[in-house]
Amino acid sequence: MRRTKYEVRRAGLPTLARSAKVGATIGLMTTALSAMVLASVLAQMPSSGTTKSGLAYEVTGGGEAVVLVHAFSVDRRMWEPQVAALEKRFRVVRYDLRGHGQSSPASEPFKAFDDLNEVLDTLKIERATVVGLSAGSEIAINFALTYPARVACLVLAAPGLTGFKTPPLPWFAPIMDAIAKGDNEGAAQAWAGTPIMALHTNKQAAATVTAMVMRNAKLWSMKRVEQPLTPPAIDRLADIKVPTVVIVGDQDLPHIREVAQLIVSRVSGARLVIIPGAGHLVSLDTPAAFNEVLINTLR
16 A cells, blocks of 8 residues: 555654654764863863962873972973873872072971972872982972872982981182172073083083073072971881882982992892983983883883
């Protein structure tokens, strides 16, 4: 029996309805997928800000948090080679220490490890791997002792250590002379030329190091109001219970290598990695080797 035109149209309605429903579902899925892609892209884009007390920070990538704490006299830009290696897999946080880079100078006594805690609070990060270099390592150790629940892992490069007595450094005399004259630029220039700031392998990065040191020349006339950890970390290293890796260059200063050995001997399970051809600024001097150790540690 032949259907009327009306009956054909009517018979086709359920099919059209199903098609419309499927189309709507596909549309919703596409929208959701687009939102996910956009969220992923946005997560990879760097964001920056300032904490309530004036600490400048920068965040890039997504995933588990890794916080990079730079050395004295430079700023967060020293971590560029590491950010590039980490940001595709981790949420990478770097910040300028107080008085360095874009961070405000201290107007009253402060503790650098409390500053790190403030950065994590600002970013709502409960727990992170903390990577430090030189003074940054000293801060990382002090932070781990003060806020142990917030540390997943420690990576300590060319470490400083609260309570360790640094031997006399003859090459520091010209810096003291410049400071006495109120010559910040002269002090910074002299500091940039010291053995502790020398690059042994990646010498093309020397200009970058000098530029950071000169940008932070104001540090040499700032009033020292940072408060130390008490009791000092040197007497409390056994209290560190998180996985710890110590990285030092074989060209670093003897007393820094001594500190590295001391930490490894007192922190249970700590591992020492010595990178050939690297000086004190090991992450800049041998970035590929440093990044390999860092990524293997984070796996």
